[in-house]
Amino acid sequence: MTGRFDLTRRLPDGYFTDALHTDVLKGLTGRPKTLPPKWFYDARGSELFEEITQLPEYYPTRAEHAILTGRCDEIAAATGARTLVELGSGSSRKTRLLLDSLLRHGTLEAYAALDVSADALREAGEQLCRDYPGLRVTGCVTDLETDLGIPETAPGPRLVAFLGGTLGNLGGEARPAFYAALRAGLRPGDALLLGADLVKDPGVLVPAYDDAQGVTAEFNKNVLRVLNRELGARFDPAAFRHVAVWNEREERIEMRLRSLRAQAVELPALEMTAEFEEGEEILTEIAVKFRRAALADELARGGFALSHWWTDEEGRFALMLAEPSPVRPGPGPLSR
Numbered sequence: 001m002t003g004r005f006d007l008t009r010r011l012p013d014g015y016f017t018d019a020l021h022t023d024v025l026k027g028l029t030g031r032p033k034t035l036p037p038k039w040f041y042d043a044r045g046s047e048l049f050e051e052i053t054q055l056p057e058y059y060p061t062r063a064e065h066a067i068l069t070g071r072c073d074e075i076a077a078a079t080g081a082r083t084l085v086e087l088g089s090g091s092s093r094k095t096r097l098l099l100d101s102l103l104r105h106g107t108l109e110a111y112a113a114l115d116v117s118a119d120a121l122r123e124a125g126e127q128l129c130r131d132y133p134g135l136r137v138t139g140c141v142t143d144l145e146t147d148l149g150i151p152e153t154a155p156g157p158r159l160v161a162f163l164g165g166t167l168g169n170l171g172g173e174a175r176p177a178f179y180a181a182l183r184a185g186l187r188p189g190d191a192l193l194l195g196a197d198l199v200k201d202p203g204v205l206v207p208a209y210d211d212a213q214g215v216t217a218e219f220n221k222n223v224l225r226v227l228n229r230e231l232g233a234r235f236d237p238a239a240f241r242h243v244a245v246w247n248e249r250e251e252r253i254e255m256r257l258r259s260l261r262a263q264a265v266e267l268p269a270l271e272m273t274a275e276f277e278e279g280e281e282i283l284t285e286i287a288v289k290f291r292r293a294a295l296a297d298e299l300a301r302g303g304f305a306l307s308h309w310w311t312d313e314e315g316r317f318a319l320m321l322a323e324p325s326p327v328r329p330g331p332g333p334l335s336r
Contacts, residue, residue, distance in 0.1 A: 196290045
């Protein structure tokens with residue numbers, strides 16, 4: 001079907017409520033305290049993140065866009081994709097570069113967007129249907145941490161795009177599981193288009209997560225407002241400070257919320273109280289930065305063979321094309 005947006009849900013009723021309860025109970029009783037970054041993204045959180053992508057300090061979106069602009073026709077020719085699948089599609093803004101190139105190449109028939117936000121999927125999907133009336137556009141509400149939901153019946157070959165450096169939000173233990181689930185959902189002839197932020201001067205990295213206007217601070221604190229609304233919690237966002245630090249050993253940015261005073265916060269829906277010492281922190285997001293050789297090896301062990309590696313002119317961000325391997329290959333030469 002073309003001209004109309006179709007939205008499906010792979011998650012059972014009450015899934016997000018149950019997941020939020022589980023994540024918060026586990027995260028706020030642990031040492032150190034943690035909260036998963038997916039809970040940033042209610043409607044307000046999504047708006048704030050869109051603002052972040054426009055900030056002068058936040059280079060990843062511009063760098064990836066520059067690579068896509070220069071390489072999208074090459075990607076279309078290399079993949080010949082009939083279906084573009086996007087994981088964590090959000091606003092689907094960068095997707096249009098790929099859609100246009102694949103349509104010019106004459107192969108594209110369908111676009112499938114996967115995201116946790118039904119509202120974001122619906123808004124972007126309906127607009128894409130208006131702008132691309134001959135394209136079948138579908139959306140799927142799913143949790144990429146537990147169920148990728150790659151459409152099995154979509155015409156192949158399929159190009160699966162995981163852009164924006166979101167791979168870096170997965171820790172070292174989570175990425176192998178992600179690769180395994182992704183590899184299991186792909187067939188011979190399919191391809192993976194992956195964006196990854198690269199290790200660089202902390203003087204560039206830290207401001208990207210702690211901007212001068214304070215937009216990222218509001219984004220970070222938005223998770224507290226989500227807990228207040230959904231769990232009846234009594235967090236005072238002003239009682240926490242946004243902190244972004246470079247963890248050199250793990251080569252990752254860590255976003256944290258630091259309690260400015262000793263306090264006890266009630267969460268009635270969970271029948272618990274979270275106790276904070278002055279200076280105690282909640283780890284709310286990690287953003288791993290990658291090196292070429294290590295990432296190539298990591299993907300190879302996950303069942304993917306890299307065929308292309310591109311960076312922006314300043315070498316800040318990488319976009320790579322990989323294909324599922326029938327056997328586990330060792331890392332080999334990559335094209336640039």
